[in-house]
Amino acid sequence: MVQKKIDTESKPRGRPRAYDPQTALRRATDTFWRAGYSATSLDEIAAATGMNRPSLYAAFGDKHALYLEALAAYWQMSLAATREALAGDHPLDQALMRAYEAALSIYFSDDSSPRGCFVIGTAVTEALEDVEIRNSLAAGFRAMDADFEARFRIAREKGELKADADPAALAMLASATMQTIAIRARAGVPRAELRALARNAVTVICGQRAGAI
Amino acid sequence: MVQKKIDTESKPRGRPRAYDPQTALRRATDTFWRAGYSATSLDEIAAATGMNRPSLYAAFGDKHALYLEALAAYWQMSLAATREALAGDHPLDQALMRAYEAALSIYFSDDSSPRGCFVIGTAVTEALEDVEIRNSLAAGFRAMDADFEARFRIAREKGELKADADPAALAMLASATMQTIAIRARAGVPRAELRALARNAVTVICGQRAGAI
DNA sequence: TGAATTTTGTACCACTTCGAATAAATATAT
DNA sequence: ATATATTTATTCGAAGTGGTACAAAATTCA
Numbered sequence A, B: 001m002v003q004k005k006i007d008t009e010s011k012p013r014g015r016p017r018a019y020d021p022q023t024a025l026r027r028a029t030d031t032f033w034r035a036g037y038s039a040t041s042l043d044e045i046a047a048a049t050g051m052n053r054p055s056l057y058a059a060f061g062d063k064h065a066l067y068l069e070a071l072a073a074y075w076q077m078s079l080a081a082t083r084e085a086l087a088g089d090h091p092l093d094q095a096l097m098r099a100y101e102a103a104l105s106i107y108f109s110d111d112s113s114p115r116g117c118f119v120i121g122t123a124v125t126e127a128l129e130d131v132e133i134r135n136s137l138a139a140g141f142r143a144m145d146a147d148f149e150a151r152f153r154i155a156r157e158k159g160e161l162k163a164d165a166d167p168a169a170l171a172m173l174a175s176a177t178m179q180t181i182a183i184r185a186r187a188g189v190p191r192a193e194l195r196a197l198a199r200n201a202v203t204v205i206c207g208q209r210a211g212a213i
Numbered sequence C: 001t002g003a004a005t006t007t008t009g010t011a012c013c014a015c016t017t018c019g020a021a022t023a024a025a026t027a028t029a030t
Numbered sequence D: 001a002t003a004t005a006t007t008t009a010t011t012c013g014a015a016g017t018g019g020t021a022c023a024a025a026a027t028t029c030a
Helices: A019-035 A042-049 A053-060 A063-086 A092-107 A120-127 A131-158 A169-184 A189-205 B021-035 B042-049 B051-062 B063-086 B092-107 B117-127 B131-158 B167-186 B192-203
Strands: none
Touching: A019 A042, A019 A063, A042 A053, A042 A063, A042 B042, A053 B021, A063 A092, A063 A120, A063 A131, A092 A131, A092 A169, A092 B167, A120 A131, A120 A169, A120 B117, A131 A169, A131 B042, A131 B167, A169 A189, A169 B021, A169 B117, A169 B131, A169 B167, A189 B063, A189 B167, A189 B192, B021 B042, B021 B051, B021 B063, B042 B051, B042 B063, B042 B192, B051 B063, B063 B092, B063 B117, B063 B131, B092 B131, B092 B167, B092 B192, B117 B131, B117 B167, B131 B167, B167 B192
């Protein structure tokens, strides 16, 4: 007699859905990811999700709303991955490398071919003429900067960085490194090369070799 | 009686062109710049250039060929600007800031609104499914990396950097900084903020404050 | 069993897209 | 003048676009 949760147990009235909204959104994301927002047609998304267009509209609204939902979900997943990589008590350089490795496994998550970052690969182009996408971009970058900066602040307190190190400046460089990896992945640079790039960047950022006179 | 140059003086046979290919290409570039490759129609380009579609075809070939030409011209202009900024005998930090200032004045060259980098804003999206664009991207990035690296090598020889500084690693970071500026400009970050970002990055890259213990 | 409800699938619509075919216009050469 | 050469302008067409209307299908409730 215990009603487990409201509406979790009781089946809805009409014809049941033939798709799972979660996986449908993931498939739609994959489709946008390859060709970008404008070059992706609703027919392609319908084919990828196995839904037909009216079902897409019922589930997500129009193409724009669907893309925004995909973008938001990607940010959430992506930022969580970075945050989790930076968490824990690893040394600074290892924590940074964990973040870049996490990013790389997203950028190379497609078996057939590397595709870089969904945000960099699809949202940046649209940002100029689309306020909502532009705002999502700005907010996401701020969040990533903040995550890096928090870690650098901890590092400075722990003595991993000199007392006069600038966490915000280092965070920008860490984000920039993330972005250049995303871009270069889409330009065809192989994963191993990007990993080496990340290692070099980490070395400089941590100040172990960045030589001034 | 002196024939100045072959075919420079002698007018061609038929109806003269109503457009200047140079400015037409520039206008087409501006159009792609705003909305990207896929979202820009030939009609919009025709309107922007004042040409009609058949004339566009006669002059540049199809949409794809036109875009490739615009992309090549942009790379040439953009790389020349960076190279010129890095040339001369300015101190390293000033030379780098000159490069970023040059980039900023390109990214903010439109009076109405900032638009970031043409490459980052339009080519990265298409790179995945378009080999020629992808190759152009890869080559352009290599060229920019090489330009920065050459300057860092000189800096090391001149004693502006420590003897064990890694010019290639620093060049990647310098390129990454350029790219993050390009991306953030398109995301709406104001110019002054990007200039400050560049200054911070230069400070770290030059090793004046990048503090390790 | 039959009514109610929700989703699916087909078909359709108005519009845009790229590309080309064809005719008109404008110049030079003879 | 007339022929020739080249560009411009109009028009067309076939395919694709996002979005919607509507009937068929599949389920629950009474």
